[in-house]
Amino acid sequence: MITRETIDKVFETARVEEVIGDFVQLKRAGSNYKGLSPFSDERSPSFMVSPVKQIWKDFSSGKGGSVVTFLMEHEHFTYPEAIRFLANKYNIEIEETEVSQEDKIEAxxxxxxxxxxxxxxxxxxxxxxxxxxxxxxxxxxxxxxxxxxxxxxxxxxxxxxxxxxxxxxxxxxxxxxxxxxxxxxxxxxxxxxxxxxxxxxxxxxxxxxxxxxxxxxxxxxxxxxxxxxxxxxxxxxxxxHKSKVLYGIFHAKQAIAKQNNCYLVEGYTDVIQLHQAGIENVVASSGTALTPDQIRLINRLTKNITVLFDGDAAGLRASVRGIDLILEEGMNVKVCTFPDGDDPDSFARKNSYEDLVSYLENNAKDFIQFKASLLMDEAKNDPIKKADLIRDMVVSISKIPDSIKRQIYIQETSRIMDISEQILLNTLAQLVQKDISEAGKKLKQEYKALEVVKTETQSAQEKVNIVYELERKIIEMLLLYGSQEADFDDFILKANEEGEMIEEKETSTVKVHQRIYLSLQEDEVELANPLFKEIYTDLIAYYNQNEQFNIEQYLMQLSVEHSQMVTDILMTEEKELLHNWEAKHIYVKTKNQNVSQYVSETIVSLREYLINKLIMDLMNSYGNEEENDLEELKSTINDYNKLKVNLTNKIGRIRSTYL
Incomplete structure (x- = not known):
């Protein structure tokens, strides 16, 4: 195991902009860097790197985190592999605890x-x-x-x-x-x-x-x-689990993503020979029939698969079954066959890289053309066989989830096989209807259940979004300003000399995380969003154990899900820079212009929302109370309404104080 000291040293030494710069072309944007997302195909840059915060955020895919999480996402490294990669890059000696015989047994x-x-x-x-x-x-x-x-x-x-x-x-x-x-x-x-x-x-x-x-x-x-x-x-x-594994995927993953295509072969030596010849985006099903899990593994890297077959006709027919599975997963598939007597291994050995690339590009056929050319010779003089072939092609088309693609392939089949498009559409409709009918039986009860709650979900959506935004702001304040001290105003009711109750302003200087924690504790408020609740608990614990907030140290302890949310929040202002608002004479007010006001407004707004919810719940139960309880219910609602007015006034006072 890599020691904690080594991991700490790696985080202290590694520079996120330097490491990511080896994989993504970055350009300076103020104090940050920006570039095109390495996780999606885009023309406008939405990928931001912050040298100050030592984090990155890809706004197109939602991914983000530290330098280690980038390597885990982009290079598909495990955590230890990412640490080793960085240690090697920065010439850091890796210290490891020796794995004893007892450790091996207990592992x-x-x-x-x-x-x-x-x-x-x-x-x-x-x-x-x-x-x-x-x-x-x-x-x-x-x-x-x-x-x-x-x-x-x-x-x-x-x-x-x-x-x-x-x-x-x-x-x-x-x-x-x-x-x-x-x-x-x-x-x-x-x-x-x-x-x-x-x-x-x-x-x-x-x-x-x-x-x-x-x-x-x-x-x-x-x-x-x-x-x-x-x-x-x-x-x-x-x-x-052989049904979930593809031979060569580790060595091919970067090339598959870059070329946006994956060549699929059958054997180990096919993969190795093509890779050595310069065709690196190639994997094999390792002698097993292609499975949905293997196709989904490719789908993580590209939507396009080109299946490479040798010239053996019997083997072709047996392998063609995998094409329907690929189509069923919503992927695009082409087929390329080699001359008789050749397979990918032997063909790659005989030809130069340029000739190999040219052959693959010129001979890759759409699956419809492939099926037609494969079986047409033996079917052309036999009407029954031709009908079976056409039906087989329509069955393949029916597996495609996208209706537009289905329509295009029907038109292509009609042209190639010289048959009415309407007949093909009718056959397709029957096949699709059969699939829908079977799936419908299974989903019917689920749809009924969804219909019951549909109205409630729609009406509650706005409220959920309000809570989400307020809770997100609380996490944001803890991340950005948690260790800062700020002056907070409280308005306290006190009796004057005449015995009248008047409000007096009291100012106290406390750290932001303490103010937030005490305010929520005072109202016994728990965050509703499970992810925010976990991050909130972690952050309060972190501040109680550490004097200052260290983003790199904090990110080290987070899961991928937490890391992505935290970096998304931390990079909010950087996201604004992507739009270059100031160049358009639109100026975005930064929150640190007045931390106290921002914190106070958010907490009071959350309290106001929760009180509104309580009032609505009480009003909804109005008709269910016994007659002698109605007066008490009215009184409770009035009390909450008064509190709501006080909170509304308080927000106004907070704003006027800091204007």
């Missing part, structure tokens, strides 16, 4: 499995490069495939010795538990207590998550043993 099961899997990746890679067997068998195989040393290192390719338990022995000697070796599927334990390596005698392909953690392995046998599977994958485990 949670999932983390222990990750540790075992990472150790295995290192072991297999070092065996490939450094052992005689590894070099003679494994490394020779990879070199024959045309993989360079850089590619072998980048993908962490390895070799598992032919010996029955070479890996397991080494892992046990290093202190890893047999239980976890078995759970991740690296070791097979027999009933007689003996154990052996699952992947013995195979070249190894580590399978990584989107963030780069090692989840499992694919192993290819190099002998002609007909009883053994050519490829063997890790079994399902707590950390490896």
């Amino acid at each position: 949670n099961e999932k983390e222990s499995m990750y540790l075992v899997s990472e150790f295995a990746k290192t072991y297999f890679h070092e065996t490939l490069l450094n052992s005689e067997e590894g070099k003679a068998i494994g490394l020779s195989y990879f070199k024959e495939r045309g993989f360079t040393n850089e590619t072998i290192a980048k993908f962490g390719l390895g070799y598992s010795p032919e010996t029955w338990d070479a890996f397991t022995k080494e892992a046990l000697a290093k202190g890893y538990q047999l239980d976890y070796l078995e759970k991740v599927g690296l070791t097979i334990l027999r009933e007689d207590g003996k154990h052996f390596d699952r992947f013995k005698g195979r070249v190894m392909f580590p399978i990584q998550s989107l963030s780069g953690r090692n989840l499992g392995f694919g192993g290819r046998i190099l002998t002609n043993d007909k009883k053994a599977a050519k490829y063997l994958n890790s079994p399902e485990s707590e950390i490896y």
